[in-house]
Amino acid sequence: MKELYAYRERMMQHWEAAPSALQEASARLTAADWKHPCSQKAPTPHQALAHLRDIERDVITPCITRLLEGDAELPYLFPSWEAWLATYDPQEAPQNILEAYLALRAAEIGQVRGRVPIPWSIQGRHPQYGKRTLQWWVEQSLAQARYHLRLLTCP
DSSP: OHHHHHHHHHHHHHHHHHHHHHHHHHHTOOTTGGGSOSSTTSOOHHHHHHHHHHHIIIIIHHHHHHHHTTOOBOOOOOOOHHHHHTTOOTTSOHHHHHHHHHHHHHHHHHHHHTSSSOOTTOEEEETTTEEEEHHHHHHHHHHHHHHHHHHHSOO
């Protein structure tokens, strides 16, 4: 059990640190950089940041909130890239996107850390992924942040 507790604490530390890494990466981008992808097949940094914010806002935050409220039904679907692009606003200011993401993440961290002990094993049924725990949703949020951070920082 010690290993599991240690893993969860490390996961939380990484999850809590991800917003700062995104802020730092965003601060290094020039106005022109936001519109130019790292490679032909990659989204632009602007698209990457907006996509991360929207996944967090439309799927991850509501699922974490519902789980913590005791609701086992999680109807929030991850949209396909093509479906998401249909709603994407390329004119939205990157700073506004980042601030919205940071607020979402701060609220999630507050919700999770506010539970003592954290109920890692509570489950909800998601239409795409089946039964998933709070721990899985935090892991997904962290994985999304890491993936999108790589899209902001060209190798």
